[in-house]
Amino acid sequence: MEDVSFTARAGEVTGYLGPNGSGKSTTMKMITGLIEMTSGVIVFEGEPIQRDLIAYKQRMGYVPEEPHLYAHLSGLEYLWMVGQLRNLPPNPTAERIDGMLRLLSLHSDRHAPISAYSKGMRQKVLLIGALMHNPDLILLDEPFSGLDVGSGLVLRSLIQELAARGKVVLFSSHELETVERVCSHIVILHRGKIVADDSIERLRTLMELPTLERIFSQLAVEQDTRAISREIADLIRA
Amino acid sequence: MRKHQFRVLYQQFLFRAVDLELLSASAQGDISKLMGQFASLLVFLSMLAGLLGLLFGGGDMPAPQRLAATWAFEFLLIATTMLVVGMFAVLSWDGMFPDRRDVLVLAPLPVHAHTLFTAKVAAVATALSLTVAALHSFAGLVWPLILVPAHSGVLGVIRSFAAYWITMLSAGGFVLCSLLCIQGSAALLPRQKFLRVSAVLQIAAFCLLLCVYFLEPMRVTPEALTASQNRQLLAWLPAYWFLGLFQALNGTPHPALTPLAWRAAGGLATAFLGAGVAFLLSYIRTLRKIIEEPDIAPGTRGGRWLPRFGTPPLTALVQFNIRSLLRSRQHRLILSFFLGLAFTIVILYVKTPLAQRKLVDTSGESPWHQVNVPLLVSSIVMMWFAVIGTRVVFAMPTELRANWIFRITSLVGVPDCLKATRRSLFLLAVAPVWMIWAGVLLWLWPWQPAAGHLIVLGLLGAILVEVCLHDFHKIPFTCSYLPGKANVYYLFFVYALLSVTFLDRAAVWERNALQDSGRFTMVLLVLSILVVSARWRPWELAQSEGVELRFEEMEPPLVLELGLYRDGTLPIEPPSA
Numbered sequence: 001m002e003d004v005s006f007t008a009r010a011g012e013v014t015g016y017l018g019p020n021g022s023g024k025s026t027t028m029k030m031i032t033g034l035i036e037m038t039s040g041v042i043v044f045e046g047e048p049i050q051r052d053l054i055a056y057k058q059r060m061g062y063v064p065e066e067p068h069l070y071a072h073l074s075g076l077e078y079l080w081m082v083g084q085l086r087n088l089p090p091n092p093t094a095e096r097i098d099g100m101l102r103l104l105s106l107h108s109d110r111h112a113p114i115s116a117y118s119k120g121m122r123q124k125v126l127l128i129g130a131l132m133h134n135p136d137l138i139l140l141d142e143p144f145s146g147l148d149v150g151s152g153l154v155l156r157s158l159i160q161e162l163a164a165r166g167k168v169v170l171f172s173s174h175e176l177e178t179v180e181r182v183c184s185h186i187v188i189l190h191r192g193k194i195v196a197d198d199s200i201e202r203l204r205t206l207m208e209l210p211t212l213e214r215i216f217s218q219l220a221v222e223q224d225t226r227a228i229s230r231e232i233a234d235l236i237r238a
Numbered sequence: 239m240r241k242h243q244f245r246v247l248y249q250q251f252l253f254r255a256v257d258l259e260l261l262s263a264s265a266q267g268d269i270s271k272l273m274g275q276f277a278s279l280l281v282f283l284s285m286l287a288g289l290l291g292l293l294f295g296g297g298d299m300p301a302p303q304r305l306a307a308t309w310a311f312e313f314l315l316i317a318t319t320m321l322v323v324g325m326f327a328v329l330s331w332d333g334m335f336p337d338r339r340d341v342l343v344l345a346p347l348p349v350h351a352h353t354l355f356t357a358k359v360a361a362v363a364t365a366l367s368l369t370v371a372a373l374h375s376f377a378g379l380v381w382p383l384i385l386v387p388a389h390s391g392v393l394g395v396i397r398s399f400a401a402y403w404i405t406m407l408s409a410g411g412f413v414l415c416s417l418l419c420i421q422g423s424a425a426l427l428p429r430q431k432f433l434r435v436s437a438v439l440q441i442a443a444f445c446l447l448l449c450v451y452f453l454e455p456m457r458v459t460p461e462a463l464t465a466s467q468n469r470q471l472l473a474w475l476p477a478y479w480f481l482g483l484f485q486a487l488n489g490t491p492h493p494a495l496t497p498l499a500w501r502a503a504g505g506l507a508t509a510f511l512g513a514g515v516a517f518l519l520s521y522i523r524t525l526r527k528i529i530e531e532p533d534i535a536p537g538t539r540g541g542r543w544l545p546r547f548g549t550p551p552l553t554a555l556v557q558f559n560i561r562s563l564l565r566s567r568q569h570r571l572i573l574s575f576f577l578g579l580a581f582t583i584v585i586l587y588v589k590t591p592l593a594q595r596k597l598v599d600t601s602g603e604s605p606w607h608q609v610n611v612p613l614l615v616s617s618i619v620m621m622w623f624a625v626i627g628t629r630v631v632f633a634m635p636t637e638l639r640a641n642w643i644f645r646i647t648s649l650v651g652v653p654d655c656l657k658a659t660r661r662s663l664f665l666l667a668v669a670p671v672w673m674i675w676a677g678v679l680l681w682l683w684p685w686q687p688a689a690g691h692l693i694v695l696g697l698l699g700a701i702l703v704e705v706c707l708h709d710f711h712k713i714p715f716t717c718s719y720l721p722g723k724a725n726v727y728y729l730f731f732v733y734a735l736l737s738v739t740f741l742d743r744a745a746v747w748e749r750n751a752l753q754d755s756g757r758f759t760m761v762l763l764v765l766s767i768l769v770v771s772a773r774w775r776p777w778e779l780a781q782s783e784g785v786e787l788r789f790e791e792m793e794p795p796l797v798l799e800l801g802l803y804r805d806g807t808l809p810i811e812p813p814s815a
Contacts, residue, residue: 032646062646068639070558072565077557084554085647129643 006187008170013163015183016172022189024172028141061130065141067122071115082129100128119146140171180212190220251361280372288376309458317477323410324447327417331440370410401487409480415509422516437567448578463494551650555658562715569631576627584616609687614745617675628667629706632714641716652780668699687752697765704772712788720791
């Protein structure tokens, strides 16, 4: 990562894009405090997060790229544990968990061990865990991974709804179509550097390109995709 | 094509005995280090056995004594081989048969089931051979020379070597195949039932192996072997069968051992056949079931509830510790290993003349119903092993990559984490042992001395817990594991064995104190002071500045910094960059 500096504002969804290995997940982990930075500072509401990391973590929700969960716990036990670790009051937390499990169609499987969950079910558990404490900063790293169409649509609206209620939402994804629909602001990362940081509308106008896909291709995709696909097809035929 | 596939699969299966996800990131890929530790332990045992062989001065003994001594050593070597191979089979229980990961990775590939099957069998056979080879690397060179029949020449030496190695491999093969046979038969059950039964079978096999090894009587004189009262017992102890097999192969058959040799041959054939059928059936019948059904036993609704253990974060940590230990088969097995050892040491101790004398000393009608030293020592040994075993298990992670949730929600610092670990140790180790002994002692003894010892036992448990918490700045089950630190555990066993002698004396002292209220009050006072001082040190360390929760175990630095910056002067402030 080199000279990465951007701002995610409250009330809007910031899309964080980049090819594989560009540093998206690393940035997310830095913002969550999972990885320590060698230099630089992350500021939340005008304060460096290191000043009171615990208070900051209480106001942050995070959905990681990989759904690593404690598979020997049931979905309900896991969510209870997360609530307790965040020191949330028991009664409203129980209601919140129960309600979210119902809304995300996970209620009937709440007592099953997570090891028996599909990828989409695990993703829903992560999502509930990230939102149950009503965070002000929401970090979503590939949140649509494994979700079925219905749940994907719910999540898409939810992200917009949360931003409309004044939350800061930083959203990383490879699904450009979704990003285009959900995000008002995008940051494109390439080889550890920011190559674009603006609203989608302005980028479209500036670059005179009709879609986010075309903008992304021009800024972050160096290869001739058609040539590569032709080469792969030739290789497997050989 | 098939040969190449076989080679790749064989290598993969062979090195799957250890779960790499347990290891610290800095130790990842260094599986050779962990394997090397196991191998060095076996080679060390082999060197001890070889040294005993070299020191064995059987030449001067009268023939009957020499015969009994050599049979005793042979028996011990065979029994140890069976124990070690059995332990290997129990520890790599899940790696013996195809699991969900095998099926999911290999099923879409064009690999023939036959190739899978042969690769797995070859890997198991190689692992068995390597284990036996490491265990007999020295002993297998020395003992065949001692066991050569008199005046048999070079051919006799060659025959002795062949007999020795065939016997050891057969004994190991018998144990391994028997366990495979049992596991394979259980695999015929519906998958969910199998997962439940398999966990119980694994621990049962483990306990059986330990009990048989330490408790089987040594009847290795011709008189004892031929005695009618022993015949039925010997027919059920496989180590004697293989003693008979060795004698038959070595050309020194004895009428008392010949029937046992036949039993060894029959048992071996049955075990091989059973294991082969179990393996075949598992590949034919269970592969599809593995894909179709989840790879975890379904939980029951009852027993999910756990009480609160303080603030919500503390409750979360203690409940997580309890659930992790109760639901992780691997961790339960390691704890069973410690409890099994404690049980063995207790039984061995109670059988010693030292303990037996003390039982007679009480000279009542029933010495067990009076305050006696063997029970005092046994309760303390059980407490010792339960606490240390649980602490060791706490240091081994479960689902290491899922620990991110503790890192990003961590409202607890090291002091709170210590509190949670202390409560977990009390709940999972001290309380169960204390309650079992409360039942035993209150049933056997008058209530006053029983209650007195239970207070002492509780205080000793508390001291042990505090000692175990020293420098334990991590959430149990969430920090990676560094294999090099396992040396501590070998030392621990040595200390534990030495401590039994010390405990015996301390228990005599406690028995006397239980009959004298003044002395007993003094004992309680001293133990209470020890509890407080033992508690103070971890607490002080946890409060010190810069102490953080560890999630990654690190190697100690090769170079130790002394913090001297200018010609031996200790700086008041670190030098500016």
